[in-house]
Amino acid sequence: MYVAVKGGETAIANAHRLLADRRRGDRTLPGLAIEQIIAxxxxxxxxxxxxxxxxDRSLAALAVKQSRGDMIExxxxxxxxxxxxxxxxSSVPIETGAMRVERRVSATYKDLPGGQxxxxxxxxxxxxxxxxxxxxxxxxxxxxxxxxxxxxxxVSDILDGEGLIEPDGQMPQDHVPGDITREPxxxxxxxxxxxxxxxxxxxxFLLALGYxxxxxxxxxxxFVGEIRMGLVSxxxxxxxxxxxxxxxxxxxTECQMVNQFKGSAKAPPQFTRGYGLVxxxxxxxxxxxxxxxxxxxxxxxxxxxVAPAQDEEFVISHCDNVQATGFVEHLKLPHYVDFQxxxxxxxxxxxxxxxxxxxxxxxxxxxx
Amino acid sequence: MxxxxxxxxxxxxxxxxxxxxxxxxxxxxxxxAMVTLEQIPSYLRLRGPETGLVIVKGRIGGGGSPFNLGExxxxxxxxxxxxxxxxxxFRLGTDRRAAELSAVFDALWQAETERSFVEQTLLLxxxxxxxxxxxxxxxxxAATKVDFFTMVRGED
Amino acid sequence: MHSKTESLIGGFPDAVxxxxxVFRALMDCLAHPGSTGSVLPAIVPPAxxxxxxxxxMLTLCDHDTPVWLSPAMAQSDVxxxxxxxxxxxxxxxxxxxxxxFLDKGAALPPFGLFAAGTQDYPDxxxxxxxxxDALDGGRALTLSGPGIRDVTQIAPLGLPDSFLHxxxxxxxxxxxxxxxxxxxxxxxxxxxxxxxISGLEA
Numbered sequence: 001m002y003v004a005v006k007g008g009e010t011a012i013a014n015a016h017r018l019l020a021d022r023r024r025g026d027r028t029l030p031g032l033a034i035e036q037i038i039a040x041x042x043x044x045x046x047x048x049x050x051x052x053x054x055x056d057r058s059l060a061a062l063a064v065k066q067s068r069g070d071m072i073e074x075x076x077x078x079x080x081x082x083x084x085x086x087x088x089x090s091s092v093p094i095e096t097g098a099m100r101v102e103r104r105v106s107a108t109y110k111d112l113p114g115g116q117x118x119x120x121x122x123x124x125x126x127x128x129x130x131x132x133x134x135x136x137x138x139x140x141x142x143x144x145x146x147x148x149x150x151x152x153x154x155v156s157d158i159l160d161g162e163g164l165i166e167p168d169g170q171m172p173q174d175h176v177p178g179d180i181t182r183e184p185x186x187x188x189x190x191x192x193x194x195x196x197x198x199x200x201x202x203x204x205f206l207l208a209l210g211y212x213x214x215x216x217x218x219x220x221x222x223f224v225g226e227i228r229m230g231l232v233s234x235x236x237x238x239x240x241x242x243x244x245x246x247x248x249x250x251x252x253t254e255c256q257m258v259n260q261f262k263g264s265a266k267a268p269p270q271f272t273r274g275y276g277l278v279x280x281x282x283x284x285x286x287x288x289x290x291x292x293x294x295x296x297x298x299x300x301x302x303x304x305x306v307a308p309a310q311d312e313e314f315v316i317s318h319c320d321n322v323q324a325t326g327f328v329e330h331l332k333l334p335h336y337v338d339f340q341x342x343x344x345x346x347x348x349x350x351x352x353x354x355x356x357x358x359x360x361x362x363x364x365x366x367x368x
Numbered sequence: 369m370x371x372x373x374x375x376x377x378x379x380x381x382x383x384x385x386x387x388x389x390x391x392x393x394x395x396x397x398x399x400x401a402m403v404t405l406e407q408i409p410s411y412l413r414l415r416g417p418e419t420g421l422v423i424v425k426g427r428i429g430g431g432g433s434p435f436n437l438g439e440x441x442x443x444x445x446x447x448x449x450x451x452x453x454x455x456x457x458f459r460l461g462t463d464r465r466a467a468e469l470s471a472v473f474d475a476l477w478q479a480e481t482e483r484s485f486v487e488q489t490l491l492l493x494x495x496x497x498x499x500x501x502x503x504x505x506x507x508x509x510a511a512t513k514v515d516f517f518t519m520v521r522g523e524d
Numbered sequence: 525m526h527s528k529t530e531s532l533i534g535g536f537p538d539a540v541x542x543x544x545x546v547f548r549a550l551m552d553c554l555a556h557p558g559s560t561g562s563v564l565p566a567i568v569p570p571a572x573x574x575x576x577x578x579x580x581m582l583t584l585c586d587h588d589t590p591v592w593l594s595p596a597m598a599q600s601d602v603x604x605x606x607x608x609x610x611x612x613x614x615x616x617x618x619x620x621x622x623x624x625f626l627d628k629g630a631a632l633p634p635f636g637l638f639a640a641g642t643q644d645y646p647d648x649x650x651x652x653x654x655x656x657d658a659l660d661g662g663r664a665l666t667l668s669g670p671g672i673r674d675v676t677q678i679a680p681l682g683l684p685d686s687f688l689h690x691x692x693x694x695x696x697x698x699x700x701x702x703x704x705x706x707x708x709x710x711x712x713x714x715x716x717x718x719x720x721i722s723g724l725e726a
Contacts, residue, residue: 053438055424056461086420087587088442089611093425093434100502102509110516118512144507154430168429177425177434182588191428192435199426199437231505234440234460236422239607240532241456243381246388247422247442248460254430277426279438414532415609418539446608452529 023068037061046251046280047071051321052078053181053200055250055279072202072321079322092235092244096254096277099230101152103281107224108258114152119229120281155226156256156273165258165271187313194296194316195289199278201319203285209309210291218307220294222274225258229281253278257290264302272301386477386486389494390470391459398469401489409449411472417445417457417464443467453478531604534568536582542567546583550705553714558667558676560659561712570601572627576707577653578605584651585612585623592621592638592650594630621650628655632684635693640700649717651703657682659708669719678713680706691721 024031038045038061048060052075060078067073103119106112118124159165171177171192178193185193198206213220231249238245255276263269274294276286295309308314318324390398402408419441426437445457445468455475457467473490476482536542542565549561569578585591591612593602598614602625606612615621618637626632638650656662662681665688668674683706694701694717701717715721 050438054421055438055440058461059441082421082439085441086418087439087611088420088422088444089587090423090436091425091440093427094437096426096430100505102505103512116514117509118514119509142508143511144504145511145513147503147506147510149506156430168427168432171428171433175433177436179423179436181436181439192433195426195428196436196438234422234424236442236458238456238458239611240446240604241381241383241387243384245384245456245458246391247440247458248391250424250440250460252426252437256430273429275429277430277437412533414529415535416539446532448529448532454529454532 023066032065034058034061034065037064043281044069044071046282047203047285048074048078050279050282050285051075051200051202052082053279054078054082072325076322076325089236091247092237094232094234094250094252096228096232096252097154099152099228099232099252099254100249101228101230102251103230103283104152104226104228105224106155106226108226109155109158112153112155112158114150117152121283152228154256155258159225159258159271163270166261166273169273169275185316187316188299189312189316191293191297194312195275195277195293197316197319198276198289198292201289201292202321202324203282203288205319205321205324206288206292207284209295209315210288212307213291213295213309218295218298218310220257220274220291221260222291222294223258224287225256225273227253227255227283227286229253229283251280253280253282253286255283255286255290257287257294259294261301272297383474383478386491387456387458387470387474389491389498390457390473392494392498393466393470393490395463395466395469397490397493398466398473401473401486402469404489405485409472409476411447411449411455411475413468414446414448414454415444417443417468417471419443419462419464445471447471447475449475451479531570531601532608534570534578534605535609536565536567536579538565539582542579543583546579550580550583550712550714553705553712554671554703554716555714556671557669557714557716557719558672558678559713561714563710563712570605572596572600572655573602573605573625574628574655574707575710576712577625577655580653580705580707580712581606581623581625582609585610587611587613589622590615590620592616592618592624594624594626596627596630597625618650622648624650624652626652626654628657628682630655632686632690635690635702638702640694640697640702643700646699646701649700649702651705653705653707654683656680656706656708659706659711659713663723666722667715667719671716672719680708680713688721688723691715695720 038057041064044064045057045060048063048071049055049057052060059081060074063074063077066077101117103121104114104117106116156165156168169191171190175190178190180193180196212218214222229251231251233249234247235244236247257274257276259272259274261270261272272294274290276289276293278286278289292309292315296312296315298305298310305311421439422442423439424437425434427434440460441462443459443462443464443466445464446454447468448454453475455471455473457470457474459467459470473486477486545565546563549563553559553561563576563579565579567575567578567582569575573581585606589612591606592615597603603614606614618624618633619639621638624638638652639648641647641649658681660679660681662679662683664677664679667676667678698717703717704715706713706715
């Protein structure tokens with residue numbers, strides 16, 4: 001129950017002023033520039049863009065600064081901002097096969113066309129804190145090597161040649177891609193809508209669900225067929241020109257998870273796939289997304305839904321951290337009247353309870 | 369619902385190259401080019417400059433049916449010069465001024481008299497810059513390519 | 525393709541403020557059915573679109589609202605203008621349209637062909653914008669319902685005779701049904717589905 005109450009205006013204004021002070025912190029230190037956040041905290045910026053579902057590095061960096069590094073607050077800020085903008089239209093689907101690849105690895109094939117390209121990865125670091133970063137010392141320029149110019153073939157295309165793996169997911173012919181930002185969610189949900197929801201889903205939540213499938217809660221026997229990260233062009237159809245224009249490039253991370261499938265009456269045994277595609281360099285998120293995508297296809301393959309990661313309504317309804325934080329955090333808002341009612345109820349119940357006991361003991365005494 | 373174009377035929381329109389390259393010119397580059405023009409062209413706004421969203425589509429599995437991945441900010445502008453030439457500018461991000469300048473240069477490019485200026489000042493440098501960046505990224509990435517080798521085993 | 529400049533000029537000079545002004549005028553007209561509102565911004569829509577209908581189009585139509593145009597409008601520069609300024613997709617299916625624009629004298633299609641919304645989402649319906657000769661000087665109609673104290677009268681000129689009969693059928697669908705905006709020149713009258721309309725006894 002909500003009752004309008006007035007008051008606290010000065011307290012709120014001063015709290016926001018205090019927040020601004022604490023955000024700035026020690027004034028003898030230089031303030032953070034947005035360009036520094038973009039350049040040096042790039043993966044934080046990427047996470048904010050991915051989960052806000054809005055690709056804009058400058059705005060995401062501003063959100064990180066404004067939120068003092070609170071990721072979910074930053075995501076919330078960017079989500080709120082996007083609602084103020086009109087939508088011009090939708091892009092031509094991006095071609096991840098034509099990506100300018102910055103990283104590409106496969107856990108299923110050692111020697112594959114294009115090779116294993118490690119790129120800027122934390123893998124194989126020793127996870128030892130590096131005191132040299134305490135000083136702003138010179139950093140070596142990247143090593144270079146002549147590029148053989150070999151096309152970086154998609155791993156799914158390699159297995160596809162043998163018919164051992166299911167093809168890329170196809171929706172029915174006349175299916176128009178749904179949009180969770182325009183239509184209320186309904187379950188069961190087609191895979192295209194699920195992927196949209198997962199792409200903006202909370203990394204931690206999806207990571208935990210993906211992990212749960214590995215630990216036996218809806219096992220899918222996954223292998224990383226391929227992870228690739230790099231730049232793709234965003235093409236936009238312009239009706240008045242009669243052709244599409246390239247708006248620029250965005251960085252995305254894609255994960256093809258390959259999973260065993262024992263086959264069914266209809267389909268012979270083959271590998272099935274889970275798919276992850278995320279804004280920015282967000283490998284963990286893309287992997288988690290592909291695990292959850294595959295888990296959510298349980299019913300499609302006639303498998304039993306036995307684990308949380310396979311429960312579509314559970315996963316999709318709870319993966320959005322802006323929704324989640326809104327509902328959890330609303331609990332701290334005034335519920336004075338609510339609570340007074342509860343208090344009153346508990347008092348009355350206690351009184352009744354006490355009455356009952358008295359009556360019972362009277363009864364017992366009388367019996368004795 | 370939106371009109372679908374045959375994308376492989378896109379390249380036949382030389383203006384695609386112009387608009388695409390102008391989207392990659394920085395605002396500073398565009399402003400500098402505008403200043404070096406003999407005469408700042410006068411133009412009228414047809415639409416914008418304005419910032420909005422374009423929803424970016426991906427494909428299920430990388431090559432399957434489209435799905436909506438998320439949105440990106442886009443700024444665009446359409447102008448017309450006094451002689452009726454219409455120019456369009458588009459780019460990722462929120463820089464409306466850059467989008468408008470791009471639209472002006474797209475319009476200028478359409479007349480032979482100003483085409484070479486736009487080519488020399490903006491488009492060819494942008495193409496060169498793009499080629500250098502693409503090459504540098506490919507070479508840096510190639511340096512992280514794994515060369516597998518098998519250890520000789522002592523069995524013989 | 526549509527590089528004819530005529531189909532590109534004449535949009536809002538100041539998109540944000542202009543669309544807010546028009547939205548406000550339209551909202552007031554729909555909140556007070558029968559009252560006449562005016563559209564002020566200096567726009568130049570292509571014929572046969574009037575200033576009021578053009579302003580409503582620029583204000584309300586966008587990428588997410590399929591639009592149906594009467595045959596004369598669909599064949600004019602209006603479709604390119606709509607596409608350029610609003611980014612709205614054209615539809616031939618009246619039942620897919622969120623907005624429908626009819627030029628002066630266009631045959632009034634049966635309302636039942638347009639989207640009436642669903643019981644769960646009655647808002648998913650078509651709003652018809654009908655261009656008339658004038659919003660006064662015609663046969664008097666009596667309006668009553670939400671937003672009207674007692675009754676009010678309008679006398680639009682050029683409203684087809686079938687309108688009243690169709691409107692009664694539309695009212696019977698409530699909460700589903702279409703909404704109508706009558707326009708002439710710069711003027712607008714809103715007729716939301718809640719409004720009862722009857723012909724004045726002679």
